[in-house]
Amino acid sequence: xxxxxxxxxxxEAVVEFRLEEPLSRDVLDKAxxxxxxxxxxxxxxxESFFEFGPGTVPRQTHQLHGYKLTAINAGEVIQxxxxxxxxxxxxxxxxxxxxRELVSSCWTTWRKATGRKRLSRIGVxxxxxxxxxxxxxxxxxxxxxxxxxxxxxxxxxxxxxxxYLQINSGIAADSLQVNLMCASTEPAxxxxxxxxxDIDVFRDIDVPQQDDDIWALLDTIRKRRTEIFEACITDxxxxxxx
Numbered sequence: 001x002x003x004x005x006x007x008x009x010x011x012e013a014v015v016e017f018r019l020e021e022p023l024s025r026d027v028l029d030k031a032x033x034x035x036x037x038x039x040x041x042x043x044x045x046x047e048s049f050f051e052f053g054p055g056t057v058p059r060q061t062h063q064l065h066g067y068k069l070t071a072i073n074a075g076e077v078i079q080x081x082x083x084x085x086x087x088x089x090x091x092x093x094x095x096x097x098x099x100r101e102l103v104s105s106c107w108t109t110w111r112k113a114t115g116r117k118r119l120s121r122i123g124v125x126x127x128x129x130x131x132x133x134x135x136x137x138x139x140x141x142x143x144x145x146x147x148x149x150x151x152x153x154x155x156x157x158x159x160x161x162x163x164y165l166q167i168n169s170g171i172a173a174d175s176l177q178v179n180l181m182c183a184s185t186e187p188a189x190x191x192x193x194x195x196x197x198d199i200d201v202f203r204d205i206d207v208p209q210q211d212d213d214i215w216a217l218l219d220t221i222r223k224r225r226t227e228i229f230e231a232c233i234t235d236x237x238x239x240x241x242x
Contacts, residue, residue, distance in 0.1 A: 005241040009128040009197070013089045015103045015218065016202075018121035022082040023114055025064070031113035032067045032080045035106060040069040045081065078106055085110045096222050104215075119209060123202030124221045128229070129185055130237055131192040142195055145240075148182050148232040174220055177202050180228065197232055201225050 023031070036042050045066040066081030079086040087103045134140045142163075143149045150165050162184040170177045179200040187194035201221045208214050 005238075007241040008091070008093050009130050009237075009241055010091060010093045010126060011129045011196075012125075012127045013093060013099060014086055014123075014125040014127075015099075016084055016086040016121070016123050016125070017107065017110075017119055018084040018123075020118040020120040023117070025082075027114055028066060028080065028082055031085075031110050032069070034109050034113045035078055035080060036067075036069055039072055040078070041072065043068050043070075045079065076102065080110070100215075100218070100222075103218075116209070119207050119214075121202055121204040122207055122214065122217055122221075123200060124218065124225055125198070125200040125202075126225055126229070128197040128199070129188065130195045130197060130233070130240070131187050131189045132195065132240070133191065134193045135191050140193055142193075145234055145237045146182060146195060146197070146232060147234060148180065148197070171201075171224055174224065175203055175206055176221065176224060177204060178224075178228065180232075182232075197229070199225050199228050199232075201228070 032042070044064060045068050046062060046064045064082075066079060066084075069078040069080065071077070075090050075092070077086075077088040077090065079088070085106065087106045089099045089102065093099065130145060132140055132142065132145055142160075148165070150163065152160065164181075164183040166179070166181040168177070168179055179198075181196070181198040181200075183196050183198075185194045185196040201224055203217060203221070208217050
């Protein structure tokens with residue numbers, strides 16, 4: 001399984017529960033108060049914009065969307081929004097079982113504060129960065145590391161300096177939608193190039209509402225996410241992250 005690789009390419013894992021109807025400000029604050037602790041730093045998720053009218057001075061409006069709770073050790077991020085709960089795990093990633101326990105704890109606390117609001121979307125997103133050795137003066141064929149790539153017109157005979165490829169598809173058997181993106185990104189290591197592989201798997205139709213069904217869906221999504229990851233990489237990539 002991809003999450004068991006010793007040198008995991010994972011940069012962030014996100015589980016999100018999205019609501020059909022937004023929370024009230026009071027309920028939002030209540031949910032945030034129950035999730036925050038001395039181990040977290042709290043900041044607002046908001047935006048400011050100006051309203052203009054004829055013959056009037058522009059008025060600045062501040063709109064709150066939620067709160068971001070960041071663990072002091074920077075390993076966990078919880079986003080409590082008016083319309084969603086998002087739980088992120090940053091490296092080091094200890095595997096799905098450990099992450100699932102974190103998500104379950106946050107979900108239970110959030111659910112008690114907000115009540116049984118109907119969910120419109122449940123998703124799991126994994127952002128991966130694959131660092132590929134590239135000594136000075138050499139060129140690297142990224143197709144040797146990724147199965148998910150593009151066909152380049154033969155008239156382009158110079159080295160590719162960057163790429164961005166995205167598809168929107170799905171897995172019909174599980175009623176899942178999939179957003180899959182591959183793009184050049186900043187490497188974490190000297191004398192390397194890097195490719196980002198972003199896998200977003202979700203369901204937004206026939207979304208389960210009961211806890212047992214929700215967790216069964218999340219386990220299915222995690223399994224499918226791992227299958228997608230494995231299908232996108234080659235043995236050369238596996239050798240890099242083992």
